[in-house]
Amino acid sequence: MRRELALHTDKYQINMMYAHWVNGTHKRKAVFEAYFRRLPFGNGFAVFAGLERIAQYIAELRFTEEDIRYLSEQEEDYAPAFLEELLQFHFQGSLHSMKEGALVFPDEPLIRVEGTIMEAQLVETAILNFMNYQTLIATKASRIKQVAPNDTLLEFGTRRAQEADAAVWGARAAYVGGFHATSNMLAGKKFGIPTKGTHAHSWVQSFPSEQEAFDAYARVMPDNVTLLVDTFDTLRSGVPNAINTAKKLEAQGKRMNGIRLDSGDLAYLSRQARQMLDEAGLQYVKIVASNDLDENTIMDLKAQGAAIDTWGVGTQLITAADQPSLGGVYKLVEIEAPNGEMIPTIKISSNPEKVSTPGKKEVYRIIGQKGKALADYISFAGEEAPRNGVRLKLFNPLHPYMKKHVERYEALRMLEPIVVNGFQVYTLPDLAEIRRYHQEQLDLFWPEYLRKLNPEVFRVNLSEPLWTRKQQLIAEHMITDME
Numbered sequence: 001m002r003r004e005l006a007l008h009t010d011k012y013q014i015n016m017m018y019a020h021w022v023n024g025t026h027k028r029k030a031v032f033e034a035y036f037r038r039l040p041f042g043n044g045f046a047v048f049a050g051l052e053r054i055a056q057y058i059a060e061l062r063f064t065e066e067d068i069r070y071l072s073e074q075e076e077d078y079a080p081a082f083l084e085e086l087l088q089f090h091f092q093g094s095l096h097s098m099k100e101g102a103l104v105f106p107d108e109p110l111i112r113v114e115g116t117i118m119e120a121q122l123v124e125t126a127i128l129n130f131m132n133y134q135t136l137i138a139t140k141a142s143r144i145k146q147v148a149p150n151d152t153l154l155e156f157g158t159r160r161a162q163e164a165d166a167a168v169w170g171a172r173a174a175y176v177g178g179f180h181a182t183s184n185m186l187a188g189k190k191f192g193i194p195t196k197g198t199h200a201h202s203w204v205q206s207f208p209s210e211q212e213a214f215d216a217y218a219r220v221m222p223d224n225v226t227l228l229v230d231t232f233d234t235l236r237s238g239v240p241n242a243i244n245t246a247k248k249l250e251a252q253g254k255r256m257n258g259i260r261l262d263s264g265d266l267a268y269l270s271r272q273a274r275q276m277l278d279e280a281g282l283q284y285v286k287i288v289a290s291n292d293l294d295e296n297t298i299m300d301l302k303a304q305g306a307a308i309d310t311w312g313v314g315t316q317l318i319t320a321a322d323q324p325s326l327g328g329v330y331k332l333v334e335i336e337a338p339n340g341e342m343i344p345t346i347k348i349s350s351n352p353e354k355v356s357t358p359g360k361k362e363v364y365r366i367i368g369q370k371g372k373a374l375a376d377y378i379s380f381a382g383e384e385a386p387r388n389g390v391r392l393k394l395f396n397p398l399h400p401y402m403k404k405h406v407e408r409y410e411a412l413r414m415l416e417p418i419v420v421n422g423f424q425v426y427t428l429p430d431l432a433e434i435r436r437y438h439q440e441q442l443d444l445f446w447p448e449y450l451r452k453l454n455p456e457v458f459r460v461n462l463s464e465p466l467w468t469r470k471q472q473l474i475a476e477h478m479i480t481d482m483e
Ligand SMILES: Nc1ncnc2c1ncn2[C@@H]1O[C@H](COP(=O)(O)OP(=O)(O)OP(=O)(O)O)[C@@H](O)[C@H]1O
Pocket: 262, 263, 264, 265, 266, 267, 268, 290, 291, 292, 293, 297, 300, 301, 304
């Protein structure tokens, strides 16, 4: 996969790079920002993920001779001198980003790219591709985690994922969002995620009887036995046979880990199975459930008193089935004028939600005296950072008369420098650190913002200079339209 991603971009990026090159504008400095406009799944927040892959992509971004040959075949118009220049290309710009595991909200920059228009344009497609998918899956995982905070969550999605990259990076995103392990061994090896596995129906079917299948499995894997009990009849054969096997293991001084339910009424079957296991003195045997689960079915099953300790979640998580894409966008916010000055730019739309916010920006998370987040605050990067003791006006950008002031607070700067002038300055944290940070982030929010259904809207505010500039630019463009 490595070094093959330079062409992982839309053709229009290369077309624009070329057109800028011919125009002599390709070295103009530009600032782009990536953000989304709507939260997925009706959630109150999203969990940012994708940075590790983005950093890797930026560091390795080179066109090979083969890529160049392919480009020349695809488009006769691309001049040989342009293609020659692409051969020397590497990213020399800067990239700031939210940290993986951060809670993020609509309309705030999650990634900021500064560089020549040519390089900043090229990376749009891949950055959005990685950010959108991984953030979506981490958010879905976090919703599932929310309904089963004390249970074990296993990511089982690979076979139903949208191909290999989605399975592997999705497993990682699920782990960022709070899952405990994955069934995908490649993801385990690549990222150090714990791996877990039971066995399939085929194991049972390949033996003359279920009992023989269970016993044979327990013989070869005595320290890791979780038996799938629903191949024939869960309560009449699967659970009794599993109990027999567990007793044989006990005779060798071993303890069976669990049984897995994969069909039928999981609430009823788990309660019955729990009772049978307990009556056999096997209180320590855990119950794992799987079968097209998501946060809604899990919540429902818990409400029905299901006796399930571990949830195996595949399809619904890895494909984010109820909302299979995050609509993150990448917008030009500042461009160098011929005199070298950086000019904030805006994208106007008849839909007010889609009007971009001009200028290179910073995002601050404003933490109140109770240690909880009050709002996010976006300012021009050039503005003085908000700091404790300096009165801060927080107002709703769509309804500016709705305002309040805060004076005692902490302002956390959210965008980290990752790459500066082509050099990676950020040490990518390991997954344990990312999960710690994610938990820390969750702890910063009142539960009202975190609940799964109809959460309170967490406010993202603009600084006054930023808001004023945005209004000016909107007005200027409106006048131009009318002329
Ligand atoms: N008690 C329950 N309450 C709510 N949903 C449940 C309950 N038990 C199971 N489910 C969910 O209902 C769905 C049932 O799936 P399905 O109709 O395929 O039945 P099944 O028993 O799995 O049959 P099959 O043997 O064909 O897999 C799954 O998503 C499962 O997680």
